[in-house]
Amino acid sequence: MKKLNIFEASLKKIGLLKVNKDGLEEINSDAYKSYIKILYLSKGCKIKVDFTTYSTEGPSLFFISPNQIFRIEGMCAETGVLIFYNRDFYCIQIHDEEVACDGLLFNNIKNIPVTTVPEHVAVSINHLFAQIEDEFVLQDSSQEEMIRTYLKQILIKSTRLWKQEHLNNAGDEGSNDLEFFRRFTQLVEAHFKAKHSVADYADLMLVAPKTITNKFKRLNLPPPNDVIKNRIILEAKRLLVHTSLTAKEISYELGYEDPAYFSRLFFIKTGESPSGFKNKYLMQSRAKTASPATS
Incomplete structure (x- = not known):
């Protein structure tokens, strides 16, 4: 049975669910189509984004834009994570100057919505997803800002990885x-x-x-x-x-x-x-x- 966590206030919304065989049908449906999505999968998964199929050779992060079509065609042994949120919760344009993600992770020119996660980085990425999940349980007054802070860290780390992998390590x-x-x-x-x-x-x-x-x-x-x-x-x-x-x-x-x-x-x-x-x-x-x- 999939575990679903939701934070919703005014027009802002973010959710996290575990990606496994039990929840695969819903994940592959249009239920989350309108949201920005970050999908974290382990080795051995097969996922189709638009018209390209990717087979994960290790931990991988996928960045799916609103209304972009994706489908998990082969589930790996380990459970994955899907975060979905709307622009009111974390608008890419507003935060773009800080995290440099618009045009890199989502809707990038190379049409590559994925970055692989090296083992030494996977530890911190796993920790950030776990921290977000913990925040859904705590539900205190700082919950929204804490979730946004962890999400921002995931985007920053992902942007660095994407540049290293797909832009010849372009730096300062x-x-x-x-x-x-x-x-x-x-x-x-x-x-x-x-x-x-x-x-x-x-x-x-x-x-x-x-x-x-x-x-x-x-x-x-x-x-x-x-x-x-x-x-x-x-x-x-x-x-x-x-x-x-x-x-x-x-x-x-x-x-x-x-x-x-x-x-x-x-x-x-x-x-x-x-x-x-x-x-x-x-x-x-x-x-x-x-x-x-x-x-």
Whole structure:
């Protein structure tokens, strides 16, 4: 039986539940879809986030944005932890300057929502999750702020790990480029449906397009034009399989007035037509639903 802890005051809400076979069906449902989520899993789990499947080779932290689709397809032997919260409890934008997480852990350019946790760090991460769980039991007047403090520490440690693993250990010496990278991420996330070129974002950032390209090279990131197009295609995939919109309607939704051009772009990026991708995904999903996740 899963154990669920909830703190709720005014519009602020955060919850913690244990991830095991008993609660897997609910975790894989839409029950927590609207929340920001941090998922802590041990070795041997298999989880699909959007359209990529990850197999954990050790303790791993996953960062799932609101309305982002994920499914645990194979449960590991050890129990995991899921924290879910809304922006009123811990708004990423408000705390962004302190923890440098927006654009790194959630909705990052590389579309990598996971960081592995080395053994020497796993001890402190385990402690922080345990402290949060203890706070749900204590329920005193400082409960909210204590939970927020522990959550912030998890985000800080996770941000450091993510940078070490995915950004060539970018540190203070690359802080300007890193801040630039985060700003670009935020703008793409906000405007990808209307702005499709590097020049569009260069205008917003008051720099030359070549400046963006050069900074991305220094961080070993994909070309910025690929980043923009990949975000558009990711949204197209989501709309294809999770809504009833047609490919033509999706092209308009994503700012393309020529559906044929959009379909060609989708094929170039995925190797499939929009309808072919949707049919293949739905067939695979039905097959997996018929064979539920096991340990």
